[in-house]
Structures are given as C-alpha cells and as structure tokens.
Amino acid sequence: MHLWYSLVDLLLPFGWMHYAFMKNALLGVLLVTPIFGLLGTMIVNNKMAFFSDSLGHSALTGIAIGVIVGNVFPFMEIKPIWSMLVFSVLMTIAILVVKEANTASTDTIIGVFSSTAVALGLVILTRNGGFNKYSGYLIGDFLNISPSDLLTLGIVFVLVISLWVVIFNKLLLSSMNPSLARSRGIRVKQYEYLFAIIMAVIVTISIQWVGILIISSLLIIPAASSRNIAKNMRQYHIYSVLIALISGLSGLILSYFWGTATGATIVLITSGFFALTLVMKLRLGQG
Amino acid sequence: MNHSKCVNSECKTCECNLCCTKINNFGVKRSGVEILKDVNLHIHCGDLTAVIGPNGAGKSTLLKAILGDISHTGELQFLDAKNNGTTRPSIGYVPQKLELDSTSPTSVLDLFAAAHTNLPIWFSYPKRIRERVRESLARTHGEHLINKRLGELSGGELQRVLLALALDPIPHLLLLDEPVSGIDQKGLELFYQTVSILRKNYDLSIILVSHDLNLVAEYADRVAFINNKTIECCGTPEEVFTNEKVIQTFGLDWSKRFQKAEKDRVANALMV
Secondary structure: OHHHHHHHHHHOOOHHHOOHHHHHHHHHHHHHHHHHHHHHHHHHHOOOHHHHHHHHHHHHHHHHHHHHHHHHOOOOOOOHHHHHHHHHHHHHHHHHHHHHOOOOOHHHHHHHHHHHHHHHHHHHHOHHHOHHHHOHHHHOOHHHOOHHHHHHHHHHHHHHHHHHHHHHHHHHHHHHOHHHHHHOOOOHHHHHHHHHHHHHHHHHHHHHHHOOOOHHHHHHHHHHHHHHHOOOHHHHHHHHHHHHHHHHHHHHHHHHHHOOOHHHHHHHHHHHHHHHHHHHHHHHHHO | OOOOOOOOHHHHOOOOOOOEEEEEEEEEEEOOEEEEEEEEEEEEOOOEEEEEOOOOOOHHHHHHHHHOOOOOEEEEEEEOOOOOOOOOOOEEEEOOOOOOOOOOOOEHHHHHHHHHOOOOOOOOOOOOHHHHHHHHHHHOOOHHHOOOEHHHOOHHHHHHHHHHHHOOOOOOEEEEEOOOOOOOHHHHHHHHHHHHHHHHHHOOEEEEEOOOHHHHHHHOOEEEEEEOOEEEEEEOHHHHHOOHHHHHHHOHHHHHHHHHHHHHHHHHHHHO
16 A cells, blocks of 8 residues: 555646645546456447446345344344345346346346335335434445555456457357357357346445446446447457446546535546537548 | 158267267256257358347357357367367357447457457557458458458448458367348358358358248258247258248248248259
C-alpha cells in the first residue's frame, strides 16, 4: 500500500489526491472499471442486461441472510459480503436451472427471481424498522474502500481476468449458436454457468462501492456505447474498457468536488459517452 | 408403407467397401414426449442425403441429436474404408442462423478466430489465422467477406461463411440445416452447387435438412422423408417423390410437376 501511496503522490501531486481515502478509491476505480468494461461486452452481446440487474437486487437478500445468520449464531461474525456472495451465486444457478426447464421466457424467470429476492431482503431488513442502516448499499460508497477491500478486489481482478482470457472465445461461440459450439467440442453449459457465476461474483463484490441501484448500468453502458462505434470484437473491447476507465476516473474526481455519490457520478459520465457515440454512429451512418 | 419403393430396411445393411456413417435406432424424447423413434440412416461418403418432411416433423431435432446437442437413444457409428473402428465421426454443422442482432460488432474473422484459437480474440490474433480463414472462405467463394460484420451479411453470404467454418477442419460428416427463409432462389442454388462440388472433392457425407423440394430433386443422392416421428421413406429422389405418403404431404400438384420434369429430363437425355 505504501508503494501505491508514494506512487500516487509522485504522479498526481494535487490537493484532492492528498487524502488516503482518495488514493484507495483511485486504486479501487482502476481495478473495478476495466473488469466492468470487459464483462459488459458479453452481457450486452447476450442480452443479459436484465440478468445483471437482478444480480444487483439479490444483494439485498444476501445482506438480510447475513443479518439472520449473525442473529442466530452470534459467535459467527460474518461480513455481509460473504452472505451476499453465496446468495447471488446460488440465485444465479437457480435462474439457469429454471431457465433450462423451459417453462417460461427468460426475462419472466429473471423477473420472478429478482422481485422475490428484493422482497425477501426488504421483509427481513425492515423488520423492527431498521432499514436505514443498510440504505448505504443502495447508493454505494467508493470513498469508503479500505486496504483490505482492495486486497480482495485485487485477487478477484486477477482471477476474473485470467478466467476471462481462458473462456472468452468458447463463450462467444456458444452465445452465437449453442449447437454450432457443440459441434466443435465446446461444453456449452459449463461455460454458460461459469460466465454467470463470474458475473455474480464481480457484481456482488463491487456493490458496496457502486451501489445496488446503478451497478448494472456500469456494466452495460460502457459496452453499449462501444457497440455504437466498434466494427469488430477487438475495437468493441478496447473502447468499452477505455470508456469505463475514463468515466471511472473523471467520475471519482468530479464526485469529490461536487460532494456527490461516486458510483452515480461515474454512471452519469458513461451515459454521456453513450449519447456521444450514438451521435457518432448516426452521423457516420448517414455519411 | 410401399416396400417395393421404400428401402428403409435396406438402409441398415452395409455391403460397401466405402467409409460410411450409420445411424441406428435413433429415438428422442423431450419432457416425456416422443419426438423421434426408430430412425435408421446409412450414409456413404460422397453422398448427399436430404431430409425432408412437414414442419415440426423433427428434422432439425434429428440433426441436433446426431450432433449430441440433445440426448437420444440408439447409436451413431462411423466406419472407415476398411470397415473397422466405430469411432464417433467428426461433425461439421451449419446452423440455420446465428443468435446475434444485426448491430453486433462481430466480424467474420472474429467468428473463425473464436472457433480456431484459445487466445481471446479481443486481445490478439495469432499471425497465421487470417491466412487460414481466407483459405477456408475460398472453399465457399467468400474470401471477400473476411472483414465484414456478421450482421451485414445477406442470408446467402452468412450461409456460405458458416459452411466454410463447418469445413475447417474437414469433417467426416457434414450436417446442414437450411434456413426456412431469408435466402433468395439464386443464393440457394449457388449454395447447393457449392455443397455438391465440395462433397465430391472432399468425399464428404452430408445430411441436409431442406425445404426446397426442387433443389433436393436435382442435387440429392438420397432422400429421407420424415413424418410421424420417424423416417417413413428413404431412397433415391425418384423413389421418394413417387411415394404415396410423400405425395400426400407435399400435395399432388408438386409431385406431378416433378414427374413431368423427370420425364422431360429423361426424354431430353434420350434425345441427346
């Protein structure tokens, strides 16, 4: 950490970068936004925006379950993050299993699960009127990121990136036509589950900083903006990661000066990028 | 069933010295409902076998069962020229369509690179991949499509790209699921011609699910008619298209036209 602090002092000798929490937040943004930009491309490709949204909502139930476990077994002190992780991964698997049964369209199934998760979470958390304690999760707080959080985040970052490198091509082929992927010896289901679980993990880990309300926008908007102007997969990914990074950095700085929620500020900037790329696309399309 | 014309039972035996693919007693059930039963097919290398039948008869299901995409009973055997070995054949598959919208930034090169390499295609392409893809596409006359987005392609172009992908590497068995719509007549004929030439050049066994009976009559070596969950009739186009059940399914008019066309063709051949 000391190395990082002195590096930031050297490179960014500004007043607002003087505080340790800003340096932590900066590192957090540098780790989180590229992953979001990268995963977002596949989420937009597979039309899974709604799915990522429901993952965010499931976090509420995860927190609630953590509270219950904490009440029942006071000796087990678990951080909400672990119960959130377990619950979101379980819910992901449940959604996929029910989806395979083919009883209703995918968005209906996700809708059912998502609302159930929110309702269950709210019922548990609002008992005795104590919801205010948890409302911070709705908005998220990037400035509250601790060095130990950063360590977790760093490990997840490395894991997700390396997994992503290994599975990406197979996942892409599976998403375009499962039977075609099968004919080339790809175990489609395995990759589908792996991708969904990666998504669940990354969304859950980041939710305390980005906030439940807007986390899926951060996944989707950079990729959606990039899609407006990209002509192949490579450009698609490069633009998406760049847009996520630039929005993350400028959002962090602006939120410091404006005193606004960092996650929301970042998302607003990505929306700006979307508008910009849309105009570019329309003008290019005409010209 | 008219046994003199329907040679379904003959499909089971193999007395040839060529390599061949055998489908023995295939059956498919989904959620307890029987979709296919007792399907037997015997395909020689270099043969184009067309699968026809009414909508919902299970044509695409059969392809997916052969592919192993849905579970099935019965077995799939591949026998090489010496009739030894019952290894699973390597299969190339040309799907009806891809699940992507027209704005997707996936190029033809992306599609091939994703299938051939492990290095993620957003990171880098291996150096030789472009050359290999160009060679693959050349087989189906699609070299010029390499940098196009998949969403930009016409139905016929996409079909040729997918065919090129299925042929790299050259499989034992090629499965083609022809799109119901979206390809104009000219594109369709070009596709049949390409497939026909490839079959001879590479000695491929081909199973083609088709909706165009005229082209089937012209290009297929054998025709399998699927109806009522099984292959009701299997043989040469002449045999199948004069079968009563086939005539009933596709209508008398079509059959008459076919027979007339056949007569004309024979007459023309005799004149020459």
